[in-house]
Amino acid sequence: MARIQLDRLAHAYVANPGKPEDYALRRLDHVWEDGGAYALLGPSGCGKTTLLNIISGLLQPSEGRVLFDGRDVTALPPQQRNIAQVFQFPVIYDTMSVYDNLAFPLRNRKVPEATVRRRVQEVAEMLELSAVLHRPGRGLGAEGKQLISLGRGLVREDVAAILFDEPLTVIDPHLKWRLRGKLKEIHERLRPTMVYVTHDQTEALTFAEKVVVMYEGRVVQVGTPQELFENPAHTFVGYFIGSPGMNLLPVRVDGGAAVVDGQRIPLDPDTAAAGGRHPGRLELGIRPEFLQLGRAQTPDAVPVRITAVEDLGTAMLVTVTLGSHTLRVKLPEGGEVPAAEGWLSFPVRWTKLYADGQLIGQGGRHG
Amino acid sequence: MDKPVNQKAWLLVLPVVVTVAFSAVIPLMTVVNYSVQDIFDPQTRYFVGTEWFQMVLENDRIWAALGRQLLFSLAVLLIQIPLGIGIALTMPKRGPWVSVCLILLALPLLVPWNVVGTIWQIFARPDIGLAGRLINELGFSYNYTRDPLDAWLTVLVMDVWHWTSLVVLLCYAGLQAIPDAFYQAARIDGASRFAVFRYIELPKLKGVLLIAVLLRFMDSFMIYAEPFVLTGGGPGSSTTFLSQLLTTMAVGQFDLGPAAAFSLIYFLIILLFSYVFYQAMANLGKAEK
Numbered sequence: 001m002a003r004i005q006l007d008r009l010a011h012a013y014v015a016n017p018g019k020p021e022d023y024a025l026r027r028l029d030h031v032w033e034d035g036g037a038y039a040l041l042g043p044s045g046c047g048k049t050t051l052l053n054i055i056s057g058l059l060q061p062s063e064g065r066v067l068f069d070g071r072d073v074t075a076l077p078p079q080q081r082n083i084a085q086v087f088q089f090p091v092i093y094d095t096m097s098v099y100d101n102l103a104f105p106l107r108n109r110k111v112p113e114a115t116v117r118r119r120v121q122e123v124a125e126m127l128e129l130s131a132v133l134h135r136p137g138r139g140l141g142a143e144g145k146q147l148i149s150l151g152r153g154l155v156r157e158d159v160a161a162i163l164f165d166e167p168l169t170v171i172d173p174h175l176k177w178r179l180r181g182k183l184k185e186i187h188e189r190l191r192p193t194m195v196y197v198t199h200d201q202t203e204a205l206t207f208a209e210k211v212v213v214m215y216e217g218r219v220v221q222v223g224t225p226q227e228l229f230e231n232p233a234h235t236f237v238g239y240f241i242g243s244p245g246m247n248l249l250p251v252r253v254d255g256g257a258a259v260v261d262g263q264r265i266p267l268d269p270d271t272a273a274a275g276g277r278h279p280g281r282l283e284l285g286i287r288p289e290f291l292q293l294g295r296a297q298t299p300d301a302v303p304v305r306i307t308a309v310e311d312l313g314t315a316m317l318v319t320v321t322l323g324s325h326t327l328r329v330k331l332p333e334g335g336e337v338p339a340a341e342g343w344l345s346f347p348v349r350w351t352k353l354y355a356d357g358q359l360i361g362q363g364g365r366h367g
Numbered sequence: 368m369d370k371p372v373n374q375k376a377w378l379l380v381l382p383v384v385v386t387v388a389f390s391a392v393i394p395l396m397t398v399v400n401y402s403v404q405d406i407f408d409p410q411t412r413y414f415v416g417t418e419w420f421q422m423v424l425e426n427d428r429i430w431a432a433l434g435r436q437l438l439f440s441l442a443v444l445l446i447q448i449p450l451g452i453g454i455a456l457t458m459p460k461r462g463p464w465v466s467v468c469l470i471l472l473a474l475p476l477l478v479p480w481n482v483v484g485t486i487w488q489i490f491a492r493p494d495i496g497l498a499g500r501l502i503n504e505l506g507f508s509y510n511y512t513r514d515p516l517d518a519w520l521t522v523l524v525m526d527v528w529h530w531t532s533l534v535v536l537l538c539y540a541g542l543q544a545i546p547d548a549f550y551q552a553a554r555i556d557g558a559s560r561f562a563v564f565r566y567i568e569l570p571k572l573k574g575v576l577l578i579a580v581l582l583r584f585m586d587s588f589m590i591y592a593e594p595f596v597l598t599g600g601g602p603g604s605s606t607t608f609l610s611q612l613l614t615t616m617a618v619g620q621f622d623l624g625p626a627a628a629f630s631l632i633y634f635l636i637i638l639l640f641s642y643v644f645y646q647a648m649a650n651l652g653k654a655e656k
């Protein structure tokens with residue numbers, strides 16, 4: 001088990017990168033704490049897999065260093081890094097039995113056969129593969145094959161970290177829960193450092209203690225699922241996490257309020273002050289869950305027209321228009337929804353302001 | 368049981384029936400006709416039973432040619448399959464050199480059979496041929512028109528030159544179809560280069576190798592034009608393979624009865640071997656359970 005530190009890491013697939021767009025992975029400093037369960041979340045093509053392959057050593061970074069427990073491993077090939085990696089598509093050795101598959105990494109390292117047998121049996125026990133140990137690996141389903149891939153990582157006693165690259169992509173939906181539960185169980189038992197790449201927010205939020213959100217080659221936020229939900233540091237996090245994502249409205253700040261199509265939405269004083277200082281493009285963000293929709297006018301509410309109401313079973317999703325903008329409001333099931341017109345209020349605590357995508361004001365970095 | 372009856376369906380299968388009849392059934396049945404009759408002209412013919420077949424089976428020259436043929440096909444497979452896999456493994460996987468390699472490899476496949484024979488006939492001549500002359504200059508006595516071993520080696524090298532590319536192209540396509548994740552997983556598992564070949568590449572190539580072995584076996588077992596042009600079956604009958612002997616019998620000596628019997632036996636041998644190869648290779652993986 002190891003603490004993995006990325007030191008001024010960057011990667012470009014093109015030679016002699018100049019522009020920031022040339023980088024698949026932009027300059028990054030990050031520490032994966034020993035024994036942590038992390039999810040690396042982001043849309044396709046944001047650099048997640050690149051980052052993962054750099055950690056495992058399959059890819060040499062163009063710039064920066066990778067440190068395992070303070071030891072520089074940047075130049076080491078994967079087999080010397082003691083990393084386990086589970087890929088999107090199950091990788092098993094077709095001609096081998098499940099047992100031989102699990103024993104393969106140990107045999108390659110010339111581990112004595114008695115130790116191999118003990119380790120393989122332990123791991124098979126843990127992954128519930130004991131019953132099929134002597135069956136050919138290719139006869140198993142996708143779920144079993146992914147367990148074998150995982151097992152090949154776990155058999156090594158010195159494994160520093162386990163990396164998952166969207167391992168549930170090919171698994172049937174009803175089996176995903178089971179396999180994910182298995183991963184959590186293993187994490188609790190062995191406490192390895194786990195990094196789990198996914199573009200599925202549910203998967204990331206249920207698996208990880210900490211979620212690292214990536215967007216266009218950059219890490220835009222690192223936080224617990226709750227932090228990501230309540231205080232997105234970037235409009236992308238707001239939009240990507242949550243169902244539906246955060247409402248974002250282009251605004252200008254005037255006094256202590258944000259102005260949208262002539263309507264004033266009150267802001268927290270710090271936020272309003274930060275917004276006033278910022279020359280860039282300003283956006284107001286609020287999660288659908290935090291918006292309040294009422295029939296009667298209240299001092300801070302703005303008038304909206306209700307265009308659609310969807311019943312999600314556990315909540316009501318209301319689509320409203322404010323001036324020329326559309327917002328989504330999520331109300332508790334059974335709540336009262338005004339007919340055609342209503343008054344929408346923005347609780348100050350949950351009303352965020354973003355300048356060029358970055359959170360400013362309360363909770364933001366540029367205070 | 369009321370099955371719907373629709374006689375119009377026959378119209379739809381008619382083109383296939385006609386094509387197969389004219390391309391396979393009728394010619395084959397003609398051969399069968401000749402193999403059991405002694406035919407002088409369309410009116411004068413006698414049924415001879417299995418006489419022609421007995422004649423063929425008692426013919427020493429046919430048995431000798433069959434032996435040569437088996438040896439030749441075996442040598443072709445033993446050289447071309449491993450060589451083809453080897454070349455495919457060393458080819459670049461991406462980049463501008465891929466197309467260069469593919470074009471160079473495909474070139475021999477585009478040369479007509481008898482042109483290949485002519486090329487090698489000149490190339491290997493000890494007096495004016497580049498290769499033949501060079502070998503003699505280096506101090507080895509080499510003359511494919513005089514020495515049976517030299518003739519054999521020349522035919523074999525010619526076939527390797529002509530057809531190994533096919534095995535390479537098939538294997539290359541098979542290798543390209545292996546996802547990167549397999550190689551990445553193997554690196555993480557600390558597998559050696561040989562282990563990668565043995566446990567990833569070879570099992571994944573099984574399908575294309577089955578096709579390669581079948582094609583190379585059938586083609587080499589039916590080889591005709593190249594040795595015919597190169598050595599004419601000689602010196603003596605040292606490079607006379609089955610198809611050439613058959614042609615001599617049917618067209619040269621006009622022994623149509625025995626030639627027809629010979630053809631059928633030849634056809635059945637190829638069919639039998641191909642079936643055995645196919646079954647053996649298709650069961651290869653299952654046996655390892």
